[in-house]
Amino acid sequence: MMPTAKAPVPLFVLRYGLLGLPLAFAALPIYVHVPKLYAEQAGLSLALVGTILLLTRIVDALSDPLIGWVSDRFLSRRGLVALALPLLAVGLGGLLAPPPGAGGLWLAGLLVVVTFGYSVATINHGAWGAELGESSDMRTRLVAAREGFGLFGVVLAAALPGLLATTLDAGLARTGGVFVAVLGLVALVSLPGMPAGRRPVARPESPWAALRGVLADRPFAALLGVFALNGIAAAVPASTVLFFVADVVRREDLSGLFLAIYFLTGAAGLPVWVSLARRVGKARAWLGGMGLSVAVFAWAVLIGPGDTLAFGILCALSGLALGADLALPPALLADQLARRPEGRAGACFGWWAFVTKANLALAAGLALPLLGCLGYAPGARHAAATEALTAVYAVLPLVLKLMAAFALWRWRRIMEGEMQ
Template sequence: MAEKKLTNKKLFFYGISEMPISIASLPLLTYLPNYYGSDVGISLAAIGTVWLIARIFDAFTDPLIGYLGDRTKTRWGRRRVWMVASIPILVPAVYFLFFPNEETVTATYLLFWLVIFWLGWTMLLIPYYAWAAELSPDYNERTTITAWRSWLGMAGNVLSKSIPTLALFFFAYGGTREVVQMIGIFMIILIPLTILLTVSNVDEKIDYVAPKLSLLEGLKIMWKNSPFKRLVLAFFLHTTGVAVSSATFIFFIRGVLQEEKAGIALLLSYYIITLFAIPLWVIISKKIGKHWAWTLGLLCFVFTNPFYMLLGPGDIYWMMLGLMITGFGGATSYVIPHSMKADVIDLDKLNSGEDRAASFFAVWSFITKISYSFGPWFAFMMLAYIGFDPTPGIVNEGNNVLGLKLVYSFSTSIFFVATILVLYKYPLTQARHEELRRELEEKASI
């Protein structure tokens, strides 16, 4: 039986909750660590350790939230209730993280509010992304769903970066502290607004059968899902590379280009290109397949990142060119992997006989968080080892700058090349997925 396609209205209201998620991703990797190191005065080693501990602690909540999310049964469904419950946790956590009392902040304070933030983040992200897999069984429409979600998230990202950029150029207002605060205001407004718009305008399937497998049994079956294991490894490597470059971006702008205030404008150029590239990658993925489209996007990073080794003071426009190229390629990571996730869940449904989307997204989230904790930790430890000083006004020279360039460019390229190797000969193609859907339909009709 042909499934009814989702309307653009449904796609819009589903995707709009990606706005605060996307807006938060950048400062949590780039500006917030820099702010606590430069403006607040916590050491880089301490910040890297805090981020690692908070992420590891948070990662262990993912399987629990996923397990409970698949088994939640209410008259409103099992995804929307978790999203609404995340609001009173996320909003105060954003406030205390983005607007701290700088005179009394300690590493313990940072750790506490990061842990609270990531708990709310997990409660929002896992059911929200699992819901996408349940909106449509179609191989290509799933890419459309993630494209709408990613595009709206990127639009919010561009808007949130545009205001600090305009404030800097027209009013000379916009150091790291000011950027953090402006983004914090956006998040406090958008988190409740977008979530409530999504849950009130998008229907959720409520006549589902809760999984009966235990957590351990479910994980054993999941581990036998070969395409999922390969997909998770690829995303871990890719995300670690992104995390390293994001965590060192402001240091690179300050230490190499010596133009810190241009950082937000440079990032804006990246996200604007990404915004317009997302629909193009949807078309490309339908032509050549999802994993090949992802591979092409990764090659944009592999061939561009070494170019950053040649940059020096004042090379803003060359940096912008590089970011625009990688922004085009980076658009794939916002769309393709998440669409591929939904496909491997169908394979699990065939093997286990159960719909365990949230459990899969919980494992995915766990791996993502490990990479986002390992990446900054690795980057900050390397910078601390080479003696790079993040203090504003300090001019780093010689080997310190060379080491920063190597961390920002070559170390990230290694992760991206490894991702390409993992994706080579990925088995779950469109043809294989169509076979899976037929098998599932036959099984359901018995």
């Protein structure tokens, strides 16, 4: 059931997109703050914390396609999101405020709870938007609203611990409380009265057959490949930007400002990409975003010590390109799903979530060892070290972006062939 004429479309889009704020909020502390919190405050060894995080991330990523398959068979998208949110609230709230004596079992158990709740919520939130969009433009607007609110959620999660307290443990405990309150309020605004999404369809097929069947769809598999290449290209500089700011620009004190510029420009630029997609098509608009990224990475090669203003402008332009990466790929996927009557949006978004998480792992696994092999170590500022850092931060993503652009061009050819 689609939104009726009585409900203003902008309000419907905002209500759907608003849920992206707490979902993005939840992701950042797990990756940024939890390792430091449990190593310093809970007294766990770095080896134990790292092992627990690695194992839960592997299980989390591998389970996403299966969660997507299950989601296509039980309950509505809205119902599954509603069931996942309490798990997310309990898991993250407890994770950020561990009781005295909390150890590895507490960390591992709550990571499983929070990552499972997060996966169910995000996969079904994405599939829900794909199913509710009644036109190509509406699907783009729904995705842009979700990703725009998500960017504000990331900024909020990054800023709150330092604003709420002077110590990490107190700041994170209060941040967890704020998160639970925000999640509850957003759920009350976003869920009641909204269309439930497509009804689940029971099929006599195994999960592996269904998931293989989704990947056998050539346009989807090709788009997933473009998304993977482009995602790694974006994740490499994300994994190395703080090193670049500290040892190339040499303004580590401005790291927070640079990141805020990046995320806020990304959110502000989303309407630009929605408008451009409406005029020239989503694939062409995404190619334009990739072209902007290539130009930004080429410019980054020229950045040196003290180039604060230049790097700030570079962050703004790369943030603008980020808007294209956030809004257009899921909107293209939603358009593909709209042409498929079999209703496997959950399985498709399950694979999408798997690739998103794999991109982050692959980028870190590629970029950080490569830096070491090239002779860079944190704090090293001699010419060979900074040249190696610049090559990994700027040149490697540039090459990967060009590869992604070529793959996207080929995907357009595949789609043209499918439609003939």
